[in-house]
Amino acid sequence: MTNINGKAYAMNAITPMKPWKTPLLKLFFLVLGAVKPLQKDLKNLSFIHFARWVCIGRNAFPRLSDEQPTEELKYDYLLFISNFNGTWNQYIDAFSAVLYKGLDAIWLWSEKYPGSRPVTAFKRYISFVQFDTDYYYNAYPHSATNDVKAAIRVQSAFTKFAQTSQSLSPADFQEAWLSFQAAVSPDLGATGIAPIGT
Amino acid sequence: MANVSGSTYGLTTLSPIIEDNKLNLCHSMQIRWYLSQLPRDHRSPFAQLSSTYLARLVVMDDVVFVGHPACEEHLKSRYLLFETNFDGDLNTYLRRMATEAGEFVNAVWKHCVGFPGTDTVDAFITYMKTCQIETTFFFADVNDQTVESTLNALKTQAALAHFMEKHEGLPPADLQAAFGKFVERLHNAPPLPRGGDESRNIAQERRPHD
Amino acid sequence: MTRIDVSDIQGFALRGYNFPYARYLLLELAPAKQARALLRKLLNVVTTGERWDINNKPQSTVNVAFTHKGLEQLALPLASLLSFPLEFQQGMRARSDILGDSGTNAPERWDPVWREQYVHAWLAVNARTAEALEARSREMQQFIDETGGARLLQSQDAGAIRLHGKFSTSEHFGYTDGFGNPDFKGAERDCVPGQGKLTKRGEWEALATGEFLLGYADEAGELPVSPIPHLLGRNGTFMVYRKLHQNVNTFRAYLDAKGKHYQGGKEKLAAKFVGRWRDGTPLELSPDMADPTIVADPNQNTNFTYGEDPAGIRCPLGAHIRRTHPRDAFGFNGGLVNRRRIMRRGLAYGEYVPEGQPVSDSDERGIIFMALNASIFRQFEFVQQQWIEYGNDARLGNDKDLLLGNHEGKGKFVVQGTADHANPPFICGALPNFVELRGGDYFFLPSLTALAMIATGTVDPR
Known part of the structure; x- marks a missing residue:
C-alpha cells in the first residue's frame, strides 16, 4: 500500500481538458483564491494536510533534451494531488456529500466528468483517473491534521501556563490549573496508528 | 504565487524519464524498484531534509483515456512526478536536497533526461526549476508552523495528557511542584523522530490480500 | 412521499416489535432441496411489515435472514451470489481487522458456534409471553424436523x-437504552x-428509504448496491449480528473507582x-x-444538537451517543453523518444483577446487538471502525468509544469541563474492555418475494 503512510493517504488524479476550457478553470481558481469559500470548506472538513490542483498545458510537459520526443497532445491536463486522512471511500463520500458544488466547479471542465453526485459514478471516475504513489514520506505519520491542530492549541496554552503558573501560591495554582485543564481538555486525543483503509 | 501558502511551499516537478529499449529493466522500473526499498520512516532521506512535511514520488506512465467521445492520446515519455510540501523558500530547499540528500537524489533522478547530478548545486537547482510546474491552487490546512514546532507540539500534547491523568486529585502544592518538574523534563526530552519510528508497520500491511 | 411495500418487507426491518421475549435460532441448512422445503414452510408464517389490527396483535413473530454461506447452500446462481456486496460475501469473521475485532474480541475467542461452524440462517x-415464545419455537422445530431442512446449531x-x-x-x-433509531421515508x-x-x-x-431498504433511493440520490436480479434485493436489507458480552463487574468497579x-x-x-443520565x-x-x-x-428525549456545545462541556466529545449519532457535531449540518446511520434492534441476554449485589464478569450476560442497514460497509462498518474504534471524526485522535472500544487496558476517555468545580475536566485512563465480542455475522434479510424465489429455486441469473 504505497499510497498510505501512517494516517495520510497520497492521491494523484489526472484528467484531460479541452484547451479552451483551461483559462476558464484558472479564472475560477483566481476568483476562488480571492473569495476562498473552498478554502473555508476544506478547512472545516479538516482531513486534508495539503492539496493542490495543477493545470498542465498540452505544451508544458518539460522537455529536457533534443532527443526527448516532443509531446503532441490535444488536451491540457488537470493534475490533482492530495494528502488526506481517513480512508479512500470516506474521503470521496465526504467530498460528494458536502463539497459537491466546489468539486463540480473544478472538474466539470474535464472530459467525461460525471458530476460528484450520485457518488457511485463519481467514485468510478476518480478510481479510473487515479494513479498510485511509488514513495510516500510523512514527517508525523501518527498524526492527522486534526491531531496537529489540537496539539498546536495545547502547546500554545501550555507555554503560557508554564510561564505564569510557577510564581502562583498553591491555592491560586490549583484554580489556574483547573482553568488550564478545561482549556486543553477538548484537544487531548491520542496519536497513533490509523484504522485499515477501505 | 500559488506555490506558496503562508510559510509553506508546495513544489511540483515533472521530470521526463530516459527511454532506453536496450535495457533489461527500463529506467522507470529501476526508479520504482529503488523507491520500493527506500525506508519511509525516520531513516527516509526526507527526514534528513528536516523541513519536509509530506513528499511523494510517482512514476507517471501515461495519461488516461476516459472514453468516447473524448480522444485517446498518449504521452511519448514517462514522467517522474515529485510533490513536496516544506517550510521556507525553494532555493534553500533545493540546495539542501543537493547537499544533504545527494545520494538519494542521484539514485532517483539519474534515470531522468537531462539530470545534471548534484555536484554542481546551481545546475541542479536550474534543472529542478526547469521541471517545475506552477501550482494553480494550493491548499495548506496549517501554514504558520514548522515541522519542528509541529513535532514539539505533538510531544507536549501526549505528555500533558499522561501527566494530567497521573496527577488527578493531588494536593495543590504537590501538584505545582510536580508540574514544575514536568515542564523541565519535557523541555529536556528528545524531540519526536521525523518520519516516525515504525511507519512501515502500518495496519494496512497486516491485512492479507483478499 | 415514498411508498414502500409493507406486505413484502419483513416486519423486523421496519420496526422494533418491543416484545419482551426473543429467541434466535442459528441454523445450518441442509442441501438446497430440503432447505428450500423449510423455507416454503416459513413463507406462510414470516411476519411482514403490515400494520397490526389493534384488537388482533400477534402473540409472536417470525423472521429469517441468511449469511452468504447460507445463500450458497440454497444454491443461488453464481452470478447472483457474486453480485452481493463484498463485505457480505466475506462475512464478519474475515472483516475483523477492519472492524478492530482483535485481542479479546478476535474470532479465535468467539463462541464455538461462530468460531468453528458456519451459521447459514438466523431464524428469530x-x-x-414466555408461553408464546415456547409455542412458536416448537412450531419452528417441527418445520425443521418435517422437512429436514436444517440443523439447529444454537438457540440464543x-x-x-x-x-x-x-x-x-x-x-x-x-442505562436506559432504545432511544434514537433513525426515521426513514x-x-x-x-x-x-x-x-x-x-x-x-x-x-x-426522515432519511431516504434507501439507507435502510434495498430498491429505494438513498441519501446519495441513487439505488443502494443490491444483488441481481433486482427482485432478489428489493425490499430486503442487511443485518449485522454481534453478541456483545458485558463485563458488568469491571464496569461497576471502574465507575466506582473513578467516580x-x-x-x-x-x-x-x-x-x-x-x-445520557442512566435514566435516559x-x-x-x-x-x-x-x-x-x-x-x-418523545418530542424531547432525542431532540437536541451539539452545535451549542462544541467543546463538549455538557456532553463530552467522546460520549457514546455523540460518537455514534453525531447529529451536527461534525459541521455541515450533519451532511457527513446521514449516510452512516444504522437501525438498531438490540436485546439483552443473561440475568440482570441489580447494583450493589455481587456480580461476575464471567457469567453469560450482555446484549445481542443487531443493526440493519442498506450497506454494511458504508454504514455499520464505518461506524464501528471510524467512530467506535477511532476518534478522528470526533477530533479525538486515536481515543476510542469508552463503552464499546477495544481498549486492552490502554485507552483513555476525556471528560471536557470548565473551571466550575461541579463540572471539571477529568481524564479516565487505563480503560479496560467493558464489552467483548463473542461472535456474530453478516446476514441478508430478504423480502417475502425474494424468500419465495429462493424457496422455489427460481432466482433468475442475468
Missing part, C-alpha cells in the same frame, strides 16, 4: 430486563425530532460516559441532573 422468534435467548417487576428498556450497565411513524436528518433550517426530517475522584460525582460521570435524560438537555419528564416526552 419474538414473543409477548434474549429479552427485556425486568426492573421492579416490570419489563424495562434498561441494559446490564444500568415510508416507515409508518412520523419523523420524531432528533431521529432523521437535519435540514438546512435546523429541523428534522470517587470526579468532583461531579459518580452518577454524573456515568452520564458523561454515554451522553440527554446531557445536552439537562447537564446537571436526570429529568424524567424529558425522558418520557
Whole structure:
C-alpha cells in the first residue's frame, strides 16, 4: 500500500481538458483564491494536510533534451494531488456529500466528468483517473491534521501556563490549573496508528 | 504565487524519464524498484531534509483515456512526478536536497533526461526549476508552523495528557511542584523522530490480500 | 412521499416489535432441496411489515435472514451470489481487522458456534409471553424436523430486563437504552425530532428509504448496491449480528473507582460516559441532573444538537451517543453523518444483577446487538471502525468509544469541563474492555418475494 503512510493517504488524479476550457478553470481558481469559500470548506472538513490542483498545458510537459520526443497532445491536463486522512471511500463520500458544488466547479471542465453526485459514478471516475504513489514520506505519520491542530492549541496554552503558573501560591495554582485543564481538555486525543483503509 | 501558502511551499516537478529499449529493466522500473526499498520512516532521506512535511514520488506512465467521445492520446515519455510540501523558500530547499540528500537524489533522478547530478548545486537547482510546474491552487490546512514546532507540539500534547491523568486529585502544592518538574523534563526530552519510528508497520500491511 | 411495500418487507426491518421475549435460532441448512422445503414452510408464517389490527396483535413473530454461506447452500446462481456486496460475501469473521475485532474480541475467542461452524440462517422468534415464545419455537422445530431442512446449531435467548417487576428498556450497565433509531421515508411513524436528518433550517426530517431498504433511493440520490436480479434485493436489507458480552463487574468497579475522584460525582460521570443520565435524560438537555419528564416526552428525549456545545462541556466529545449519532457535531449540518446511520434492534441476554449485589464478569450476560442497514460497509462498518474504534471524526485522535472500544487496558476517555468545580475536566485512563465480542455475522434479510424465489429455486441469473 504505497499510497498510505501512517494516517495520510497520497492521491494523484489526472484528467484531460479541452484547451479552451483551461483559462476558464484558472479564472475560477483566481476568483476562488480571492473569495476562498473552498478554502473555508476544506478547512472545516479538516482531513486534508495539503492539496493542490495543477493545470498542465498540452505544451508544458518539460522537455529536457533534443532527443526527448516532443509531446503532441490535444488536451491540457488537470493534475490533482492530495494528502488526506481517513480512508479512500470516506474521503470521496465526504467530498460528494458536502463539497459537491466546489468539486463540480473544478472538474466539470474535464472530459467525461460525471458530476460528484450520485457518488457511485463519481467514485468510478476518480478510481479510473487515479494513479498510485511509488514513495510516500510523512514527517508525523501518527498524526492527522486534526491531531496537529489540537496539539498546536495545547502547546500554545501550555507555554503560557508554564510561564505564569510557577510564581502562583498553591491555592491560586490549583484554580489556574483547573482553568488550564478545561482549556486543553477538548484537544487531548491520542496519536497513533490509523484504522485499515477501505 | 500559488506555490506558496503562508510559510509553506508546495513544489511540483515533472521530470521526463530516459527511454532506453536496450535495457533489461527500463529506467522507470529501476526508479520504482529503488523507491520500493527506500525506508519511509525516520531513516527516509526526507527526514534528513528536516523541513519536509509530506513528499511523494510517482512514476507517471501515461495519461488516461476516459472514453468516447473524448480522444485517446498518449504521452511519448514517462514522467517522474515529485510533490513536496516544506517550510521556507525553494532555493534553500533545493540546495539542501543537493547537499544533504545527494545520494538519494542521484539514485532517483539519474534515470531522468537531462539530470545534471548534484555536484554542481546551481545546475541542479536550474534543472529542478526547469521541471517545475506552477501550482494553480494550493491548499495548506496549517501554514504558520514548522515541522519542528509541529513535532514539539505533538510531544507536549501526549505528555500533558499522561501527566494530567497521573496527577488527578493531588494536593495543590504537590501538584505545582510536580508540574514544575514536568515542564523541565519535557523541555529536556528528545524531540519526536521525523518520519516516525515504525511507519512501515502500518495496519494496512497486516491485512492479507483478499 | 415514498411508498414502500409493507406486505413484502419483513416486519423486523421496519420496526422494533418491543416484545419482551426473543429467541434466535442459528441454523445450518441442509442441501438446497430440503432447505428450500423449510423455507416454503416459513413463507406462510414470516411476519411482514403490515400494520397490526389493534384488537388482533400477534402473540409472536417470525423472521429469517441468511449469511452468504447460507445463500450458497440454497444454491443461488453464481452470478447472483457474486453480485452481493463484498463485505457480505466475506462475512464478519474475515472483516475483523477492519472492524478492530482483535485481542479479546478476535474470532479465535468467539463462541464455538461462530468460531468453528458456519451459521447459514438466523431464524428469530419474538414473543409477548414466555408461553408464546415456547409455542412458536416448537412450531419452528417441527418445520425443521418435517422437512429436514436444517440443523439447529444454537438457540440464543434474549429479552427485556425486568426492573421492579416490570419489563424495562434498561441494559446490564444500568442505562436506559432504545432511544434514537433513525426515521426513514415510508416507515409508518412520523419523523420524531432528533431521529432523521437535519435540514438546512435546523429541523428534522426522515432519511431516504434507501439507507435502510434495498430498491429505494438513498441519501446519495441513487439505488443502494443490491444483488441481481433486482427482485432478489428489493425490499430486503442487511443485518449485522454481534453478541456483545458485558463485563458488568469491571464496569461497576471502574465507575466506582473513578467516580470517587470526579468532583461531579459518580452518577454524573456515568452520564458523561454515554451522553445520557442512566435514566435516559440527554446531557445536552439537562447537564446537571436526570429529568424524567424529558425522558418520557418523545418530542424531547432525542431532540437536541451539539452545535451549542462544541467543546463538549455538557456532553463530552467522546460520549457514546455523540460518537455514534453525531447529529451536527461534525459541521455541515450533519451532511457527513446521514449516510452512516444504522437501525438498531438490540436485546439483552443473561440475568440482570441489580447494583450493589455481587456480580461476575464471567457469567453469560450482555446484549445481542443487531443493526440493519442498506450497506454494511458504508454504514455499520464505518461506524464501528471510524467512530467506535477511532476518534478522528470526533477530533479525538486515536481515543476510542469508552463503552464499546477495544481498549486492552490502554485507552483513555476525556471528560471536557470548565473551571466550575461541579463540572471539571477529568481524564479516565487505563480503560479496560467493558464489552467483548463473542461472535456474530453478516446476514441478508430478504423480502417475502425474494424468500419465495429462493424457496422455489427460481432466482433468475442475468
